[in-house]
Amino acid sequence: MAVYTRLGAEEMAGIIAAFGVGTLVSAKGIAEGVSNSNWLIETQADDGAARRFILTVYESRTEIADLPFFLDLLDHLAARGAPVPRTMHDREGASHRLHRTPEGDKALALIEFLPGVSVSQPTPGQARAVGGALAQIHLAAADFPGSRANSLALPAWQQLLRDCGRDGLESIHPDLGRLVERELALLAQGWPEDLPRGVIHADLFPDNVLMLGDRVTGLIDFYFACTDLFAYDVAVTHAAWCFTPDGTQFLPALSEALLQGYLAVRPLEATEQAALPLLARGAAVRFLSTRAYDWLNTPADALVTPKDPMAFARRLEFYADPAHAGIFA
Numbered sequence: 001m002a003v004y005t006r007l008g009a010e011e012m013a014g015i016i017a018a019f020g021v022g023t024l025v026s027a028k029g030i031a032e033g034v035s036n037s038n039w040l041i042e043t044q045a046d047d048g049a050a051r052r053f054i055l056t057v058y059e060s061r062t063e064i065a066d067l068p069f070f071l072d073l074l075d076h077l078a079a080r081g082a083p084v085p086r087t088m089h090d091r092e093g094a095s096h097r098l099h100r101t102p103e104g105d106k107a108l109a110l111i112e113f114l115p116g117v118s119v120s121q122p123t124p125g126q127a128r129a130v131g132g133a134l135a136q137i138h139l140a141a142a143d144f145p146g147s148r149a150n151s152l153a154l155p156a157w158q159q160l161l162r163d164c165g166r167d168g169l170e171s172i173h174p175d176l177g178r179l180v181e182r183e184l185a186l187l188a189q190g191w192p193e194d195l196p197r198g199v200i201h202a203d204l205f206p207d208n209v210l211m212l213g214d215r216v217t218g219l220i221d222f223y224f225a226c227t228d229l230f231a232y233d234v235a236v237t238h239a240a241w242c243f244t245p246d247g248t249q250f251l252p253a254l255s256e257a258l259l260q261g262y263l264a265v266r267p268l269e270a271t272e273q274a275a276l277p278l279l280a281r282g283a284a285v286r287f288l289s290t291r292a293y294d295w296l297n298t299p300a301d302a303l304v305t306p307k308d309p310m311a312f313a314r315r316l317e318f319y320a321d322p323a324h325a326g327i328f329a
Ligand SMILES: Nc1ncnc2c1ncn2[C@@H]1O[C@H](COP(=O)(O)OP(=O)(O)OP(=O)(O)O)[C@@H](O)[C@H]1O
Pocket: 002, 030, 032, 033, 034, 035, 036, 037, 038, 054, 085, 111, 112, 113, 114, 115, 207, 208, 210, 218, 220, 221, 223
């Protein structure tokens, strides 16, 4: 249950009143999500119309200083027709507010509610649509003035995996220390820096995409968005969508459809295409590193269950196998 912050009814009504979006009718805590606290908010506007929003209270993993980048980016992308939620601005025009809680001041934002559901077993048609939506945001952000360094790039993966320690990694799986050592050396040697870059989502998993049938109705959770290689974002999305969740099976029809969907909107340069096998190994290491760290450092009585790092070790082995070199061709 990801509602870490308790808000009383009067407190909630006061928060919503500051945004001028009508009178609070209901506020229901949302169980999904692990980083922040989220509520589905219903209000009644002055003309009697019912309106829905998502209220997010940012918890310790999201830096308040990054919020203008994340929230302005949503407004920028939505204004260019990309399927992302707009932010509601308060009566003073601010996209986020600070709210006093017993644990200290926390930032919060009110975000447009979008219809749709996160699919758990995507079809090729859905993967194609997601590839297209990813390319759409890469293009739509081209004139976005903000930038943000990727705080989860190779140096962070190296640090997280060092913090896990070889013993820690081998307590997860006896072969994990060796795999990580081999892959980090390869990535450090060959990571490309001179490919096209811009604003990327960097975490476009199925749970961050809302869909109705084959249509993408919402890309959400931009809290890892940053300035980095577009082709790396394609690799992240590939790792997230084209395997069974446990990483034991590659799903070739989803892979082909996702890549076709992307290419139909933004063709990849030859250098980007050539880099995809290595970028995919990097994407697998990215999620392996955060998951392994959380696996070893989450207390047993924590509210959230850590995600399985081996699901991304399996993807990594798949991408590293020369027999699979052709999947990005
Ligand atoms: N704009 C939106 N419209 C509709 N539903 C939304 C919207 N934003 C979030 N949700 C719902 O709230 C849930 C939690 O949101 P989100 O994934 O952003 O939480 P989080 O804790 O910040 O993320 P994470 O778990 O990836 O760290 C989503 O799974 C989705 O069901």
